[in-house]
Amino acid sequence: MSQLNKLKQSKLAIKTGENASQARKMLFVNLLVYVIISLAELEIGTLDHSVALMADGENNFTGIVSVLSLIVGLTFSKRPSDDYHVEGHWQYENLAVFLAGLTMFIVGLSCLWNGGVKLINLANGRTGSQLNGRAAYMAIVSAVCMLGLSIINEFVSHKLTSASLAASARDFFSDSLTSFGTMLAIAGATFLHIDWVDSAAAILLGGFIIYNGSKILSTSAAKLSNGFSPTIRKQMVKAIQAIPGAGSVTFIDVRYSGNNLVVTAEIELAGETKVVQSYGLCKEIEQLLQRQYPILYCCIQVRPKNSG
Numbered sequence: 001m002s003q004l005n006k007l008k009q010s011k012l013a014i015k016t017g018e019n020a021s022q023a024r025k026m027l028f029v030n031l032l033v034y035v036i037i038s039l040a041e042l043e044i045g046t047l048d049h050s051v052a053l054m055a056d057g058e059n060n061f062t063g064i065v066s067v068l069s070l071i072v073g074l075t076f077s078k079r080p081s082d083d084y085h086v087e088g089h090w091q092y093e094n095l096a097v098f099l100a101g102l103t104m105f106i107v108g109l110s111c112l113w114n115g116g117v118k119l120i121n122l123a124n125g126r127t128g129s130q131l132n133g134r135a136a137y138m139a140i141v142s143a144v145c146m147l148g149l150s151i152i153n154e155f156v157s158h159k160l161t162s163a164s165l166a167a168s169a170r171d172f173f174s175d176s177l178t179s180f181g182t183m184l185a186i187a188g189a190t191f192l193h194i195d196w197v198d199s200a201a202a203i204l205l206g207g208f209i210i211y212n213g214s215k216i217l218s219t220s221a222a223k224l225s226n227g228f229s230p231t232i233r234k235q236m237v238k239a240i241q242a243i244p245g246a247g248s249v250t251f252i253d254v255r256y257s258g259n260n261l262v263v264t265a266e267i268e269l270a271g272e273t274k275v276v277q278s279y280g281l282c283k284e285i286e287q288l289l290q291r292q293y294p295i296l297y298c299c300i301q302v303r304p305k306n307s308g
């Protein structure tokens with residue numbers, strides 16, 4: 001690898017590394033809020049015999065697991081390349097996001113299960129103990145905190161282009177709705193004495209959490225399995241072919257490495273083009289793409305025209 005290329009790569013590594021460390025600070029704030037809210041919910045839920053608030057506390061407790069997996073992912077993705085991962089460790093971030101999505105999916109399933117079991121118990125005439133209004137106030141405090149953090153995480157994720165924080169924002173948003181639903185269910189069960197509202201809310205929220213978890217799973221799985229938008233790939237082909245001297249693009253593949261892109265392409269040049277000229281053209285293509293996209297590196301192969 002040339003000196004210039006090495007320098008460019010290390011610059012890019014530092015830039016993305018700084019973003020990752022800022023994202024990590026935000027994640028530690030998230031972790032702290034999850035710990036405080038879930039402990040308070042579990043404590044008040046136990047004191048007031050509110051199963052719904054305890055379930056919401058458990059849901060926020062799994063948020064701790066999810067944030068921890070994101071912090072681990074970001075820490076690993078910051079590590080420089082080694083003999084085993086020559087390209088660097090960027091994919092660890094996508095892997096951590098995938099695991100967080102999987103956690104949400106499983107929590108959603110458990111909400112469906114708990115709601116279903118309670119509904120069956122109610123149908124069989126078994127009712128729980130009377131609820132206390134204090135549980136409803138705790139749920140609304142949780143809902144407001146989670147909504148606030150969702151907005152902050154969404155804002156910071158755009159600024160740092162961090163997949164981890166985007167996942168956190170969605171996580172907080174679904175937690176906010178869970179807490180809000182829990183508040184409604186507790187209020188309904190406490191003040192209106194409608195017992196089944198509690199379980200119905202749990203089933204609805206379980207479905208919502210599964211839906212959100214699935215979306216996170218599908219975007220991270222697309223990146224991990226080397227999928228890439230065909231529209232952006234076509235735009236890249238157009239940009240390359242517009243360079244004077246560059247022939248037609250006969251093959252192009254783009255994939256993610258973390259949030260960075262790796263481009264593999266083959267271009268057709270006139271058979272008498274000198275090696276120095278074609279090398280210069282490849283560098284020109286790389287620089288052009290780097291101006292428009294977060295390119296980690298390009299790997300371009302040259303093929304003489306009419307070579308069959």
Ligand SMILES: [Zn+2]
Pocket residue numbers: 082084085089
């Ligand atoms: Zn490694």
